[in-house]
Amino acid sequence: MTTPRNPGELELLMRSGIPMARAMGLRVADFDGGRLALVAPLAPNVNDKGCAFGGSIAGLLTLAQWGLVNLKLGEAGLDAEVYVADTSLRFLAPVWGELHAEAYVEGDPWPDFLVSVATIGKARIEVYGEIVGEDGGAPAARQLARFVAITRRAVEPD
Amino acid sequence: MTTPRNPGELELLMRSGIPMARAMGLRVADFDGGRLALVAPLAPNVNDKGCAFGGSIAGLLTLAQWGLVNLKLGEAGLDAEVYVADTSLRFLAPVWGELHAEAYVEGDPWPDFLVSVATIGKARIEVYGEIVGEDGGAPAARQLARFVAITRRAVEPD
Numbered sequence: 001m002t003t004p005r006n007p008g009e010l011e012l013l014m015r016s017g018i019p020m021a022r023a024m025g026l027r028v029a030d031f032d033g034g035r036l037a038l039v040a041p042l043a044p045n046v047n048d049k050g051c052a053f054g055g056s057i058a059g060l061l062t063l064a065q066w067g068l069v070n071l072k073l074g075e076a077g078l079d080a081e082v083y084v085a086d087t088s089l090r091f092l093a094p095v096w097g098e099l100h101a102e103a104y105v106e107g108d109p110w111p112d113f114l115v116s117v118a119t120i121g122k123a124r125i126e127v128y129g130e131i132v133g134e135d136g137g138a139p140a141a142r143q144l145a146r147f148v149a150i151t152r153r154a155v156e157p158d
Numbered sequence: 159m160t161t162p163r164n165p166g167e168l169e170l171l172m173r174s175g176i177p178m179a180r181a182m183g184l185r186v187a188d189f190d191g192g193r194l195a196l197v198a199p200l201a202p203n204v205n206d207k208g209c210a211f212g213g214s215i216a217g218l219l220t221l222a223q224w225g226l227v228n229l230k231l232g233e234a235g236l237d238a239e240v241y242v243a244d245t246s247l248r249f250l251a252p253v254w255g256e257l258h259a260e261a262y263v264e265g266d267p268w269p270d271f272l273v274s275v276a277t278i279g280k281a282r283i284e285v286y287g288e289i290v291g292e293d294g295g296a297p298a299a300r301q302l303a304r305f306v307a308i309t310r311r312a313v314e315p316d
Contacts, residue, residue, distance in 0.1 A: 013206060014206075017205065017206030018204070018205050018206060018211050018213075019181075019201070019202050019203070019204060020178070020181065020182070020202065020203060020211050020213055020214055021211075021213075023177075023178065023181040023202070024178070043177075044177050044178065044181070045177070045178060046176070046177060047175065047176050048171060048172075048175030048176055049239065053176050053178050053179075053217075054217075054220050054224075054242045054245075055176075055178055055179075055213070055216060055217025055218075055220050055221060056178055056217070058213060058216035058217060058220065058245070058247075059211075059212075059213025059214070059216060059217060060213075062212050062213050062216065063213060066212075081207065083249070084212045084249055085248070085249060086246070086247060086248045086249060087212075087216070087245070087246070087247045088244070088245070088246045088247075089216075089244060089245045089246075089247070090243070090244045091241070091242055091243060091244060
């Protein structure tokens with residue numbers, strides 16, 4: 001598997017490689033070069049109270065953040081595996097409809113991150129994520145996640 | 159929906175009320191009054207790298223922790239809704255087989271927690287969770303989660 005170079009390749013990678021992403025009904029909604037937005041319908045992601053299941057919120061946010069790191073690597077022509085190291089998630093309000101997740105970074109850490117991956121084969125990055133609140137108001141959930149990217153080793157020929 | 163009073167009722171509540179719990183293939187493995195253990199097979203929870211998807215790890219841990227709080231309430235004859243407030247999750251090692259999650263508390267916060275729910279109708283509690291490591295060694299993931307329990311209002315008769 002190689003690093004996806006555009007939102008269509010990312011969606012295909014997530015839906016074909018991660019059964020739970022498919023079960024969640026996840027789609028890439030938008031990527032403007034800085035923010036990645038994913039959506040998922042409520043029905044497969046509902047809990048016993050009729051609102052969005054916390055595990056789906058965690059999964060969707062982590063996939064949005066992981067996806068953003070992959071797209072920035074792919075745009076730069078780099079092929080690296082991206083691992084999540086840790087997450088801190090606050091649930092702020094229930095979600096009663098479609099889930100909208102957005103991932104973004106603060107400042108511009110991408111040049112340093114991409115140069116490190118390209119030169120020493122490894123780098124870390126912090127990515128923020130939010131579940132958009134009802135009627136576009138305050139977020140329904142916020143997550144900070146840290147990722148490690150490691151260049152894929154060239155496969156030795158037989 | 160009322161608070162589950164035993165592991166069988168909890169498994170039924172999770173699998174019937176939360177489609178993603180069913181999609182994950184989650185089962186209650188054990189409850190000894192203090193620790194709740196859940197298991198899920200790798201196949202539906204795999205990622206693009208062939209090990210467990212971080213979103214499944216987050217979901218399984220949160221369900222184990224949420225389930226433990228529900229069982230302690232149910233054992234005490236209390237009927238309350240349990241909400242996750244926040245989680246901090248560290249991914250420590252990949253999981254290449256069945257996922258085993260365990261939830262537990264530190265010390266004995268249950269008496270204070272249960273008395274608060276019974277008397278003022280609301281209480282908070284911290285619950286720890288671990289994904290058991292390969293060959294039972296160091297954990298593959300650790301999560302601290304905080305929950306709020308709120309007594310269900312009595313339904314007014316017609």
